[in-house]
Amino acid sequence: MQLSDPNVNLLIIMPEIIIALTGVIVMLYDCFFPKNRGITGTMSLIGIAAAAISIALIWPGGSVPASAWGGMIVHDSLRLSFSVVFLLVAALTILVSSVWIEREDVPGGEYHALLLFATFGMLLMSSGNDLVIIFLGLETLSIATYVMAGLRKSDLKSNESAMKYFILGSLASAFLLYGMALIYGATGTMNITEIAAKVADPNFPALLLVGAAMLIVGFGFKVAAAPFHVWAPDVYEGAPSPVTGFMAAGPKAAAFASFLRIFVIGFPVVGGLEAAGYLNYSWTTALAVMAIATMTVGNVAAIMQNNVKRMLAYSSISHAGYALVGFVGAGVALTQSNRDAAIAAVAFYMLSYAVANIGSFAIITLLGQKNDRRTEFEDFNGIGFKSPVLAFTLSLFMLSLLGLPLTAGFIGKVLVFRPALEANNPLLTIMVVAAVINTAISAYYYLRMIVVMFFKERATDWVEPRIPSALAAAILVTVIGTFYFGIFGNRVIERFSTQPIAEAVSQR
Amino acid sequence: MDFVSENLLTLLILLPVFGAVGLLAHQMFWKQEEHLKWVTLAITVVIFLLSLLLLGDGGTKAGGFAFVKNVPWIEAINTNYHVGIDGLSLWLVILTTFIMPIAILSTWHAVEKRPLAFYAFLLLLQSAMIGVFVSLDLLVFYLFFEASLVPMFFLIGIWGGANRIYAAVKFFIFTAVGSLLMLVAIIALYFMHQQATGVGTFDFVTLLGSIESGTLAFSASTGLLLFIAFALAFSIKVPLFPFHTWLPDAHTEAPTAGSVILAAVLLKMGTYGLMRFNFPLFPEAARELAPIFIILAIIGIIYGALVAMVQPDVKRLVAYSSVAHMGFVILGMFSFTEWGMQGALYQMLNHGISTGALFLLVGFIYERRHTREISEFGGLANVMPIYATFFVITAMSSIGLPFLNGFVGEFLIMVGMWKSSILAVTATANWNYIATMAAGTGVIFAAVYLLWMIQRVFFGKVTNEKNRILTDLTPREIGIMIPLLFLMVFMGVYPRPFLDRSRDAVVAIQERVVKQAGGTVEVVETFEKE
Structure with a gap:
């Protein structure tokens, strides 16, 4: 066996290193000085900020190679743009959870360490260019999230949620692993760049198709796409509100990152080659159908919910469907720049969704009180003018989720619809029309939130909750984000869709 | 002054937003x-006065767009903040700025609940409405079109009547469904332009140029689909029969200011959109589908009038009369004659003024009696003579009495339809004549339902004791009505300044539709041209 130069480069994985180290430090600090929630939270935020700075430093490229560690880590726009989403989600979640940690006496240090490990897993999932790395990242993320979902130990719903998440998540992981093994069997490599090259060979084995199908099932679970979505509502409803917000935004985006990496980059459109063309055609068709099903199931079910968290869970399912629209668009893009633009569109979509979603959960956490008691729609009756700041902010997030112009959600929707329409393919056009009709359906339940808050009268007393400063910061960031991405989204998209300049390959 | 005239439209869009922020600050x-x-x-008065500056520009008259501002917005999808006005949008913008102070005065004492939010939403609504009429980038247009929904949704939902939640949600969803399909069509246009020229664009002027020069051509079926996607959004907004069901609910439940704005401006977005975007972009499809629209418009005219006749509630009656009036506008537009299209534009303004005034008048009596049931009233002319006079004049304008504004619009539309060649002419029948005659019955019905209502409400003896103590209009209410009444008379007697300014823009659109179909433009010597 020939040993090749592993091409060690610490700079390229600096964000991952910083987050992992911060996680370890936070955990150790909590061992020796327990119950210092404020300090562990601040430490985590500093770590996330440092990771963000390191990303900003390596972003333009030039200083780091396009890939390192034997091709296992890549440095491209997909990795960078999704990393931004993950770090933002993690930071916002820490701010949002502060009120909940205080209220329910959650072990803060543990929670923060888990969150950081989850973030580490997410970062690895977007930067990994190797099936093994992706799987490692996924498992790191999943195990941390299983625990987070069950952190409210005394609450039955939370336990149920963690249990369900664990069992179904493991099942999904098993599917993924099996699929990866089959792909390895078919191509003889775990490296996605090499898989893409192997796929171009017209005589690739049918095993690859089976492997790809397995991966679709596995990732379908992780992003909660229909028909693999049934776990999501129960888990999202039972988990503590800040964790739900995190799960719907972070791990979902991470799963999308690897999903995109493996399918769009690993199984690309190959002109003129029938076999590879067949592979690409199969998965884009399958995902287009899944996208339609996901959006429809999510939206129709969301209409019937009476619990706000459950409504948002179904809404999260439908948003996975919208993101899949852009995903399929990326899968059929014919040129490199179109593909990058489509991937950037999905990343931007997840960013806009994350901002609105975590913002909503911030407010729901605050209003939900201990053990998320007040999360039915009736609990929000008539609070509109009693707590105008919270109510108008929540309305803004609802409108962004709906995709109304001037909010981030609108630009996100336009961006993901665009590549799918560009393909000029009947199925994809139908998919976009389905997405649009679904958006109209979703108006009903997003507006319902506004209706209950502003148009209904409140029967019971309302004590306006005090807004802690950390939560206020989170709300402020999400509000600014919603408007900034909605009005000046241009700069973000441009950043997201430009590949970093690769360093001239320096073989030592 | 240069800065103002260069950025006039942007100022008009932004001032209400700043105003809303100012209100918040003031309250804080x-x-x-x-x-x-x-x-x-x-x-709003300042905005109205500023908007009058739009009249001062010669460019509006010469055709093409004036007060243009074109700056990149989202470069990744090549969308620009591109605004400008021509004869088509000029009067609609001024109608918007004119009606706002009136709407605010109309609810001077009526808004007790949350005045801050009420006025802030009104101002935001104004901003969105002006944006709709001036944007020349399809995506920006869509943005304002959707953005106008939210403030109205809140206005109906918070300050509306008993059934307000149902009405607000219905209003929002109906309009959103239509406009979302328009969004797909807009994005599709972008890609067709990209495939044809290499550069995708949302810019209306660029798209129009490419279509006119033949660089961007699409098959007949594609053109039809795109036309329908756009037209659906606008037809719901107009509303054209059978999409009208949201209108009576929204009107009845909305507060007076909301009804006035809804009738005067929001409905015009639909007819404006058809004329601005549908006709020039898809002229063949417009001609092909014209018979369907004409039939629906005539059904709307007659159906709206018949349903209005049996309404027990005055406000609902006026709401249904809106359906009929907007049917006339659609009819005139789809005649594709200069008379008809000019008449349609004129009728949009008339409807804004007359129906707006009717809603105001209904609001006045509602504030006094808290009911709008016709059966509750009777003999009001004895108690409130000024009110009765105003109401009768306004109703006459709505019916289309000569020397009042409604007459000019309806007359032009009917002449236009009569002279049109859009419908089939067979040996036995000229369907254009038949369509005109069918629409003409609508005028008679309008006289019936309005006069009958007036008779029941104002004349005879005072039957209900509660009505004896009613006070006549206050100086504020008279002050609101005077400008409207003045315009009704002025526009009825001397329509030329209005028609002159819109002529070039309207004729350009008409020529496009007719020429594109291989027809020749008949030169009509209209009376406004001398």
């Missing part, structure tokens, strides 16, 4: 709710 620091309406009134 002074906490004096009674000042809010004065501040809002001052803002």
Whole structure:
């Protein structure tokens, strides 16, 4: 066996290193000085900020190679743009959870360490260019999230949620692993760049198709796409509100990152080659159908919910469907720049969704009180003018989720619809029309939130909750984000869709 | 002054937003709710006066767009903040700025609940409405079109009547469904332009140029689909029969200011959109589908009138009369004659003024009696002579009595339809004549339902004791009505300044539709041309 130069480069994985180290430090600090929630939270935020700075430093490229560690880590726009989403989600979640940690006496240090490990897993999932790395990242993320979902130990719903998440998540992981093994069997490599090259060979084995199908099932679970979505509502409803917000935004985006990496980059459109063309055609068709099903199931079910968290869970399912629209668009893009633009569109979509979603959960956490008691729609009756700041902010997030112009959600929707329409393919056009009709359906339940808050009268007393400063910061960031991405989204998209300049390959 | 005239449209869009922010700040620091309406009134009056500057530009008359501002917005999808006005949008913008102070004065004492939010939403609504009429980038247009929904949704939902939640949600969803399909069509146009020229664009002027020069051509079926996607959004907004069901609910439940704005401006977005975007972009499809629209318009005219006749509620009656009037507008547009299209534009303004005034008048009596049931009233002319006079004049304008504005619009539309060649002419029948005659019955019905209502409400003896103590209009209410009544008479006697300014823009659109179909433009010597 020939040993090749592993091409060690610490700079390229600096964000991952910083987050992992911060996680370890936070955990150790909590061992020796327990119950210092404020300090562990601040430490985590500093770590996330440092990771963000390191990303900003390596972003333009030039200083780091396009890939390192034997091709296992890549440095491209997909990795960078999704990393931004993950770090933002993690930071916002820490701010949002502060009120909940205080209220329910959650072990803060543990929670923060888990969150950081989850973030580490997410970062690895977007930067990994190797099936093994992706799987490692996924498992790191999943195990941390299983625990987070069950952190409210005394609450039955939370336990149920963690249990369900664990069992179904493991099942999904098993599917993924099996699929990866089959792909390895078919191509003889775990490296996605090499898989893409192997796929171009017209005589690739049918095993690859089976492997790809397995991966679709596995990732379908992780992003909660229909028909693999049934776990999501129960888990999202039972988990503590800040964790739900995190799960719907972070791990979902991470799963999308690897999903995109493996399918769009690993199984690309190959002109003129029938076999590879067949592979690409199969998965884009399958995902287009899944996208339609996901959006429809999510939206129709969301209409019937009476619990706000459950409504948002179904809404999260439908948003996975919208993101899949852009995903399929990326899968059929014919040129490199179109593909990058489509991937950037999905990343931007997840960013806009994350901002609105975590913002909503911030407010729901605050209003939900201990053990998320007040999360039915009736609990929000008539609070509109009693707590105008919270109510108008929540309305803004609802409108962004709906995709109304001037909010981030609108630009996100336009961006993901665009590549799918560009393909000029009947199925994809139908998919976009389905997405649009679904958006109209979703108006009903997003507006319902506004209706209950502003148009209904409140029967019971309302004590306006005090807004802690950390939560206020989170709300402020999400509000600014919603408007900034909605009005000046241009700069973000441009950043997201430009590949970093690769360093001239320096073989030592 | 240069800065103002260069950025006039942007100022008109932004001033209401700044006004709303100013209101918030005012309330935060002074906490004096009674000042809010004065501040809002001052803002809207300033905006109205500013908008009059639009009249001062010669460019509007010469055709093409004036007050153009074109700056990149989202470069990744090549969308620009591109605004400008021509003869088509000029009067609609001024109608919007004109009706706002009136709407605010109309609810001077009626808004007790949350005045801050009420006035802030009104101002945001104004901003969105102006944006709709001036944007020349399809995506920006869509943005304002959707953005106008939210403030109205809140206005109906919070300050509306008993059934307000149902009405607000229905209003929002109906309009959103239509406009979302338009969004798909807009994005599709972008890609067709990209495939044809290499550069995708949302810019209306660029798209129109490419279509006119033949660089961007699409098959007949594609053109039809795109036309339908756009037209659906606009037809719901107009509303054209069978999409009208949201209108009576929304009107009845909305507060007076909301109804006035809804009738005067929001409905015009639909007809404006058809004329601005549908006709020039898809002329073949427009001609092909014209018979369907004409039939629906005539059904709307007659159906709206018949349903209005049996309404027990005055406001609902006026709402259904809107359906009929907007049917006339659609009819005139789809005649594709200069008479008809000019008449349609004129009728949009008339409807804004007359129906707006009717809603105001209904609001006045509702504030006094808290009911709008016709059966509750009777003999009001004895108790409130000024009110009765105003109501009768307004109703006459709505019916289309000569020397009042409604007559000019309806007359032009009917002449236009009569002279049109859009419908089949067979040996036995000229369907254009038949369509005109069918629409003409609508005028008679209008006289029936309005006069019958007036008779029941105003004439005879005072039957209900509660009505004896009613006070006549206050100076404020008279002051609101005077400008409207003046316009009704002025526009009825001397329509030329209005028609002259819109002529070039309208004729350009008409020529496009007719020429594109291989027809020849008949030169019509209209009376406004001399």
